[in-house]
Amino acid sequence: MNKPILGAPDGEAWDTGAGSLGEVDRYTAVGKSPERVDALKLALGKGTYADDVALEGMLHLKLLWSPHAHARIVSIDTREAEKEPGVRCILHHGNVARIPYTTAGQGHPEPSPYDTFIFDKKVRFVGDRVACVAADSPEAAARAVAKLRVVYEVLPAVLDPQQALLPGAPVIHDEPEATGLPGFDKARNIAAAMDVDHGDVEAAFARAELVLERAYSVPYQAHCALEPHSAVTWLDEDDRLVVRVATQVPFHSRRILARILEVPVQRIRVVKPRIGGGFGGKQEILLEDLPALVTLRTRRPARLVLTRAEEIVSSRLRHPQLLRWKSGVMKDGRLVAQELEVLANTGAYGAHALTVQTCTAGKTLPLYRAEAYRFRMKTVYTNLPVAGAFRGYGGPQGFVALESHMDELAGMLGMDPIEFRRRNVVGPGDENALAQALGEGKEGPPQRFRSCAMQECIDRGMAAIDWARRPTLPRTGTVRRGMGMSCLMHGSGIPGVDMGSARVKLNEDGSFNLHVGATDIGTGSDTILSQIAAETLAVPVGKIVIYSSDTDHTPFDTGAYASSTTYITGVSVKKACEGARRQLEDAAAEMWRHRGDACDRAALFVKDGAVCRPDGERLSYADICLSTFYTHDQHQIMDHGSHMSFECPPPFAAHFAEVEVDTETGGVKVLKYVAATDCGVAIHPKSCEGQTEGGCVQAMGYALSEDLTFDAAGRTLTDGFRHYKQFSSLDLPEFQTILVPSFEPSGPYGAKSVSEIPADGPGPTLLNAIADAIGIRIRELPITPEKVRRAWLAKQAEEARS
Amino acid sequence: MKIELKLNGKDVAWDCAPHEFLTEALRRHGLLGTKRGCESGDCGACSVLLDGEEVPSCLVLAAQAAGHEVTTIEGLGDFAGPHPLQKAFVDHTAIQCGFCTPGMVIAAKALLDVEPRPSEHAVRECLAGHPCRCTGYVKPIQAVLAVAATNAGGEAR
Amino acid sequence: MYLALERYSRPSTVHECLELLHAQGGRAALLSGGTDLHARADEALTHVIDLQALPLAEVRASGDSLRLGARVTLARLRREPALARPELAALREAAGAYAVVALQNRATLGGRIMVDRGTEDVPTALAALGAELALARRVDGQIVTEREPYPVGQRARAALEGALVCAVVLPLGTGKSALRRFGRTAVDQPLASVAAASRAGAIHLAANVQGPGAADLRTLPRTGALASAWLADRPADWRAQARVALLGELAAFEDPWASGDYRRDLSATLGVRALAAVFGEPEIV
Structure with missing residues (x-):
């Protein structure tokens, strides 16, 4: 399993999982939707989140944020602030260590540029850190922040990524310490760059009978996890630093904190409590460094919780991109060449600057077979808020371009858009053409697809939305209707990088403690991993007591990102439980032998919480545990497992939408949305539906209503929920989720990922539906009513002229 | 004071x-x-x-x-006796990260107390002040409607 | 959010309330529903005067008018039987369109009037419906009550400073009214909204988020006069005519959420639709 895989050994059939689907019927815990292990306490409102502790003597932190898009800090005068009663500690660039790092919570070494300091002498966007005050109360801290006197030397700012590349543009990272991977060029404001050719691109375009090239634009998006970034820190009785933080990446947090705080890893314990949503925004070492520093300096507990405005302005956002897609196609509808050029805006710092953009290509280009592919990418710095990881991780941007383009190509060829896609889309056994070129900051392992139910996703989705109605929809008058669709794929973990681990131990009532490094941020992974354990150990899910992610008490996990927890950590749980199962069988065999009733060890099996013999004799886990604890052959039945995969099986999906466009207001109403997804075996189908529904609705906001707006000075104008408009329950269309079965041989019990792929679909699906309704192709998100109305009026004027 | x-x-x-x-x-x-x-x-x-x-x-x-x-x-309820709405949110997998859940449950209770059998639109309206990035609202709406369906037209619990 | 409040008062009479307000000068604010209190997080505000104990929550119909106490919540406006009349539809719609249920439960009629900066639907409806305000003021140590026409525009609104809105008085009759608004999502401050009302043989219109250089509530008398002639009988192209009239009377207000010309165009569409609702014609053709 742990070797890079491209093809099957000679003579062996490539396992696409098709033969294993029947196994699913025999599962007892997997494929069911039991009550989620944490649901009741959350429904009752139990205090389980990072900010739900109040410690004796706790200090409250407030930050001073930059009012300028680009400025040098000439001086910070803290004297007045220090006089504010209750102020205990003020941090700024003059009194903290200057160590370059990246806030991106990625594996080591991080493929993001080291361009960030805890505090710097320069500020690079409105909302950048300037200083931090810790005081006895939040009110005192806020009053003291208002009394900090900072003199700035304001520098010219650049807010547009194209202008940031021009000679003479302000250089945002002129500090000598900033470094990055090849392609990083701080003098030109380039945080990351990549050029990839696969096959003979020039020849393929030359051969193509038709070539289409179009430009697309996608904006920032704010995560809007309802729980703000929060951290509480303290020194424990052994004088070790404890960090209770809302994070998706506790182990990365510990590693990066150790480096920037100059404290050994062994002196830090990062505890992940319940997380109130992450979506990538908490895959970032965003704020825990500050309370940690305050605690180290004052020896008092410290707390920092961002406000909603700080969340939107000063945490992280989805990368805006300008995309240019060019494709060459034969008149019979065969794609021969695909070319994608991306100019991404990472804002003031380069968190995830390389890898989000490589995923823009990696998730999209290989979806359709072609003879040659080209990818050109630059991620540039600007003096705007910082982009980072966000559910979909480049996919939602890329699919806006790809799937709009596929519709346009079909139109140019006079082909049905679905037929055109079916003709070119990859299937089981196909190679992922770009897997090696687009690794995580290095060459990736080669990939071939195993499970792939894309064609059935299309079939099921078409039936659910009744695609046959499409030609009959009303397309005259003020209010018009249309239908659109898109095909999608994503990934499951980062191949060759992501690693998860688990430990399981038996208790004397036959229950098991399951310790995982994985982080449930609301996805349901605690439940899903418990189901995998229950399935492997042949016990009900209720017999598994899961504890997730505390760097002192659980084994390592890279974290909750890259759609990896089920696929990667799930296998580690399965391995640990298989080990424990073997130990249970060994112990049972020994118990029987000790009683003079020796049995055939090889014939033993587990069922219903007991080790069983073919003759019907059985020993319950409780009995085995009691015996091994206290009586005979004394030992703890316990095992651990680790898993890393060189494979990255994509989930596939087909999304369909019906929309209504009011040509007078420009308003777009989503009437019906269908998401048909092949995520392999759905471990917890209701949770897979929930991920799909949540991901799609989040992306409908990205497509239609969410609009981060800045003034000319780079200030964010939409810094609250009143103006940054997410979809509400009243905006939700009639929604249908379809889980299309497949079996992924490399996944736990046949599973692949499901959590990110829904975010990829609504953008292009709604663009295509709008084009169908009003005959206007919009190539820019968000699809604001004003854009639709303007395009409509322009079309009317055009038609009147001709 | x-x-x-x-x-x-x-x-x-x-x-x-x-x-x-x-x-x-x-x-x-x-x-x-x-x-x-x-x-x-x-x-x-x-x-x-x-x-x-x-x-x-x-x-x-x-x-x-x-x-x-x-x-x-x-x-509203505790481990021993959760409120029917709390139970319904659990049963319908209407809870993901759970941060919005108490607010949604409170909103739904306020609605069902005055309108034991609300329409789906009324349920959507009652949840509209509760932006949720996790669930996409589908399952919370189902959970509230499920409790409403058990209200025989009399008083909500 | 941290308010620098040092004092909270809950007076039980209008007199006591206005005395407190007077005594505290600019450092005190009246607190009704509190939905916009977070916007007052400034050091100058040290004292809030909570209106909840004042007897200002009555709804009373008397002959040809309806008196709504300033403390009536928007939630109550939505379900109040006394408002279930075609001529008051615009007010019901405005109340129902405000934010979300929890905020409708807190927001009050008087509060919406006092915080309006041309962005509120309730005042837009009130202006079209010909509402009057019952006000109490402290003049030379005495409490004076008076009735004034609904204040339209910045100057008229500024005259409310220091006064307590006690009630809104609405004329009752046989007409119809409608408010049409448009936001990006179902729960959004509108990009624009327009209210239309027929009353005593005439049409009255009001629009918000309009005005040269600044958002403000305004009435649209020229379109109103034109539309009044169509109450009994309308030309086939009345929509087109109304649109032209509206575009001529609406100024273009631009902000980060919409350009001026789009917003004017949108307001014209909403105005035509509100008129159609009043005429009983299809709104979308």
């Missing part, structure tokens, strides 16, 4: 500063089910019942609640 109110059925008297919002006062007294999500009334995470009506406790000064009846999520 001294604030007397009826909290989850019990009379309490709290010392509160004039500027203290009800959210803060509740959390300071250990009622952590009332969350802070925006502190501007736009997210619903801090919703409580004030004399039976859903209100954003982040916009109600604790002093304003003096002399009134406040019900928080903790007042």
Whole structure:
């Protein structure tokens, strides 16, 4: 399993999982939707989140944020602030260590540029850190922040990524310490760059009978996890630093904190409590460094919780991109060449600057077979808020371009858009053409697809939305209707990088403690991993007591990102439980032998919480545990497992939408949305539906209503929920989720990922539906009513002229 | 200043500063089910019942609640006896990260108390003040409708 | 959010309330529903005067008018039987369109009037419906009550400073009214909204988020006069005519959420639709 895989050994059939689907019927815990292990306490409102502790003597932190898009800090005068009663500690660039790092919570070494300091002498966007005050109360801290006197030397700012590349543009990272991977060029404001050719691109375009090239634009998006970034820190009785933080990446947090705080890893314990949503925004070492520093300096507990405005302005956002897609196609509808050029805006710092953009290509280009592919990418710095990881991780941007383009190509060829896609889309056994070129900051392992139910996703989705109605929809008058669709794929973990681990131990009532490094941020992974354990150990899910992610008490996990927890950590749980199962069988065999009733060890099996013999004799886990604890052959039945995969099986999906466009207001109403997804075996189908529904609705906001707006000075104008408009329950269309079965041989019990792929679909699906309704192709998100109305009026004027 | 109110059925008297919002006062007294999500009334995470009506406790000064009846999520049910809405959210997998859940449950209770068999539109309207990035609302709506369906037209529980 | 409040008062009479307000000068604010209190997080505000104990929550119909106390919540406006009349539909719609349920439960009629900066639907409806305000003021140590026409525009609104809105008085009759608004999502401050009302043989219109250089509530008398002639009988192209009239009377207000010309165009569409609702014609053709 742990070797890079491209093809099957000679003579062996490539396992696409098709033969294993029947196994699913025999599962007892997997494929069911039991009550989620944490649901009741959350429904009752139990205090389980990072900010739900109040410690004796706790200090409250407030930050001073930059009012300028680009400025040098000439001086910070803290004297007045220090006089504010209750102020205990003020941090700024003059009194903290200057160590370059990246806030991106990625594996080591991080493929993001080291361009960030805890505090710097320069500020690079409105909302950048300037200083931090810790005081006895939040009110005192806020009053003291208002009394900090900072003199700035304001520098010219650049807010547009194209202008940031021009000679003479302000250089945002002129500090000598900033470094990055090849392609990083701080003098030109380039945080990351990549050029990839696969096959003979020039020849393929030359051969193509038709070539289409179009430009697309996608904006920032704010995560809007309802729980703000929060951290509480303290020194424990052994004088070790404890960090209770809302994070998706506790182990990365510990590693990066150790480096920037100059404290050994062994002196830090990062505890992940319940997380109130992450979506990538908490895959970032965003704020825990500050309370940690305050605690180290004052020896008092410290707390920092961002406000909603700080969340939107000063945490992280989805990368805006300008995309240019060019494709060459034969008149019979065969794609021969695909070319994608991306100019991404990472804002003031380069968190995830390389890898989000490589995923823009990696998730999209290989979806359709072609003879040659080209990818050109630059991620540039600007003096705007910082982009980072966000559910979909480049996919939602890329699919806006790809799937709009596929519709346009079909139109140019006079082909049905679905037929055109079916003709070119990859299937089981196909190679992922770009897997090696687009690794995580290095060459990736080669990939071939195993499970792939894309064609059935299309079939099921078409039936659910009744695609046959499409030609009959009303397309005259003020209010018009249309239908659109898109095909999608994503990934499951980062191949060759992501690693998860688990430990399981038996208790004397036959229950098991399951310790995982994985982080449930609301996805349901605690439940899903418990189901995998229950399935492997042949016990009900209720017999598994899961504890997730505390760097002192659980084994390592890279974290909750890259759609990896089920696929990667799930296998580690399965391995640990298989080990424990073997130990249970060994112990049972020994118990029987000790009683003079020796049995055939090889014939033993587990069922219903007991080790069983073919003759019907059985020993319950409780009995085995009691015996091994206290009586005979004394030992703890316990095992651990680790898993890393060189494979990255994509989930596939087909999304369909019906929309209504009011040509007078420009308003777009989503009437019906269908998401048909092949995520392999759905471990917890209701949770897979929930991920799909949540991901799609989040992306409908990205497509239609969410609009981060800045003034000319780079200030964010939409810094609250009143103006940054997410979809509400009243905006939700009639929604249908379809889980299309497949079996992924490399996944736990046949599973692949499901959590990110829904975010990829609504953008292009709604663009295509709008084009169908009003005959206007919009190539820019968000699809604001004003854009639709303007395009409509322009079309009317055009038609009147001709 | 001294604030007397009826909290989850019990009379309490709290010392509160004039500027203290009800959210803060509740959390300071250990009622952590009332969350802070925006502190501007736009997210619903801090919703409580004030004399039976859903209100954003982040916009109600604790002093304003003096002399009134406040019900928080903790007042609805516990491990031994969860409220039917709490049970329904669990049963319908309507909880993902759970941060919005108490607010949604409070909103739904306020609705069902006056309208035991609401339409789907009424349920959507009652949840519209509760932006949720996890669930996409599908399953929370189902959960509330499921409880409504068990209300035989009489009084909501 | 941290308010620097040092004092909270809950007066039980209008007199006491206005005395407190007077005594505190600019450092005190009246607190009704509190939905916009977070926007007052400035040091200058040290004292809030909570209106909840004042007897201002009555709803009373008397002959040809309806008196709504300033403390009536928007939630109550939505379900109040006394408002279930075709001529008051615009007010019901405005109340129902405000934010979300929890905020409708808190927001009051008087509060919406006092915080309006041309962005509120309730005042837009009130202006079209010909509402009057019952005000109490402290003049030379005495409490004076008076009735004034609904204040339209910045100057008229500024005259409310220091006064307490006690009630809104609405004329009752046989007409119809409608408010049409448009936001990006179902829960959004509108990009624009327009209210239309027929009353005593005439049409009255009001629009918000309009005005040269600044958002403000305005009435649209020229379109109103034109539309009044169509109450009994309308030309086939009345929509086109109304649109032209509206575009001529609406100024273009631009902000980060919409350009001026789009917003004017949108307001014209909403105006035509509101008129159609009043005429009983299809709104979308």
